[in-house]
Amino acid sequence: MEPSQRAPQGSAPADRRPPPPEEEPEGFAWKGALGVALVVGALVVWRACSAPESGAGGSSAPATPGASAAAPGANDPADPAGAAALPPPRCAAAGPAPFVIGDAPPAPRGPEQGAGGGEPTGPEDLAPFAVEIGRGTTFSGGFAVGAQREAEGGTVAMVATLSADGAQGKLVRLARSRGDMDPPVVAGAGGAILAAMLEPNAGGRAIKIAKIDGEHVTWGAELAEGRDESLALDVAASGERAVVVWDDVTRDGKRSRIMLASADVGTMRSVTSPRPVSQPSTDAETPRVIARPGGYWLAYIARAEEPARRASAKAGDDDEDTAAAGETITHQWIEVAPMDETGALTNTPRAITPKDGHVLAYDLTLGEDDGLILAFRDDDTPSGSSGGRIGTVLVRLGGAGEPRVIVGGDREQDTPPEAALGVGAGVPALLPGSRGRAPGGQPGAAGAHAAAWLAIANASGPTQLAALTARGELEGGLHAEPALGRGEPIAAQAEALLVAHPAGKAMKLGVLRCTLATPASK
Structure with missing residues (x-):
């Protein structure tokens, strides 16, 4: 063969097919791609079958046979398991939007709010100098609650009323509230509302009582409350008479006692002067009174005269200067007594919880x-x-x-x-x-x-x-x-x-x- 007829080095002659070794790379790449695709698909299927399902909010739960991502939640009535785990709801919103006291902030963008404007799934939006409310009550016109808010350059005490369905609400101004006092305490008296509030004076504090009839406010006589630290106060009406109870220290300052006075609901004039109704030997505080047919129930917390002090000092260390004083834990119990419509006791107060107990709070x-x-x-x-x-x-x-x-x-x-x-x-x-x-x-x-x-x-x-x-x-x-x-x-x-x-x-x-x-x- 002449030199001009030789093929270039490394290339195949023009009249011959590419040898089999040159075909293997193309076939191997096709087969490798198919294998990788199969492996990736298998991994995806394996993860879908073995990974736990995500619940609301991204929380995970163990996989359940037959469950799917669209399964109803635990509170879905269509889910028997969820219905068994959580009790059915007993409450539902009634009436229109809630009645607002004060200036409410813009509604947040988030879960649907519950009745009254609260968010069941998040903390409440609290702010300094917020509106304060006390215990509520009922009367023939619906609901009433004592409240106080910052206004008029200070704090104003008021009573808020709502119809029984919550559709109609209004505020009735009582007076400026001086000092760091609690909201007014309210009680129903037929179609009217009684409100009692504390007011500082030269002798300590006074109790002011008012009757709210519609938007008309009638003030009654003031009662001397004393100088003790407690702000406990309650009021109730039965028939034509109303009673007010509070706690005050004795003259020697060694113990606290329950005081009571009564007033005529129609005229708001005092009927009986303040008098102690708890036992002289009892250290009593936090009174509550509630009307019953023919009279009232009186309750209060009584405590032992010698409290058991729990301290962090070592046992046997009697040096008060070196002992680390802890919080005083006393034996406290509840005493109850019935009263007639005039506010007079019809029986001696008696302990109705164990005297070796530690009652912190109560309601009735x-x-x-x-x-x-x-x-x-x-x-x-x-x-x-x-x-x-x-x-x-x-x-x-x-x-x-x-x-x-x-x-x-x-x-x-x-x-x-x-x-x-x-x-x-x-x-x-x-x-x-x-x-x-x-x-x-x-x-x-x-x-x-x-x-x-x-x-x-x-x-x-x-x-x-x-x-x-x-x-x-x-x-x-x-x-x-x-x-x-x-x-x-x-x-x-x-x-x-x-x-x-x-x-x-x-x-x-x-x-x-x-x-x-x-x-x-x-």
Whole structure:
């Protein structure tokens, strides 16, 4: 072959096909791509089958056979498992938008708000110098609550009223409030409202009483309150007479006692002068009074004269200068006495909780046969801490029953563990329900009404609500209500609850309708 006819080095002759070794790279790349695709697909399928499902908010839960990403939530009535885990809602919003005291901030963009303007899933929007409210009450026109807010260059005391359905609300101005005082305490008196408030004076403090009839305010006589540190005060009306109770120190300053005075509801004139009604040997404080047919119930906290001081000092160290003083933990109990319509005691006050207990707070409402239901928190830990027990007791004119622990401790009863939230640092609030039951209604039956409602508001979580029988027994569990959220029930009549929600410097008042709802299968 001539040199000009040779093929270039490294190339194939023009008349020959490419050899098999030159075909292998192309075939190998095609097969490799297919293999990689199969491996990636297998990984995707494996992850989809083995990864846990994500719940609301991105939280994960164990995979359940047959479950899918579109499965109903735990509170979906179509989900039998969720219905069994969480009790059915007992409360629903009633009426229009809540009544606002003060200037509310713009509504946040987020979850749907509950009744009264609260957000069930987030903390309330608190702000300094916010509107303050006290305990609520009912009267023939609906609900009423004492309030105070910053206005007119200072603090103004007022009474807010709402119709029973929450559709109509208004504010009635009482007076400028001087000093660091609590909102007015209110009580229903037929179609009128009684309000009692503290006012500083040269002798210490005075109690001013007013009657609100529509928008008209009638002031009564002032009562000397004393110079003690307590701001405890209560008022109630029965028939044509009203009584006011408060606590004050004795002249020697060694103990506190319960004082009482009465006034005529029609004229607001004083009928009886202030007088002590607790036992002379009892150190008493925090009085409450509630009207009953033919008179009143009086309750207060009594404590031992010699408190048991809990200190962090070593045992046996009697040197007060070197011992680290701890919080004083005293033996405290509740004493109760019935009174007639004039405010006179008809029986000697008696202890209705153990005298070796540690009652921190309590509330009351009427129960069976016009008796008195008390709910109290008993706790021997420092105030503000979590734990403790919530108990109830029924008191009749003929005597008192045995106190029963219904929530907390190791004796918790009738509270499903999956629904109970614990006592926390909250204190009990008792609200009246229906005095009877729906026709044919049995305890826990759908459509039946609670004789009373027990609410425990807690800064660390949503408010818990429980129904009580007319004997003060727990009827169902104590658990959060979606429509209630972090709102605080402050008054109730029949199945309507007045709920307060803070909103910045404002306060929102709304109405919930609550019944003893049960699953449809029952």
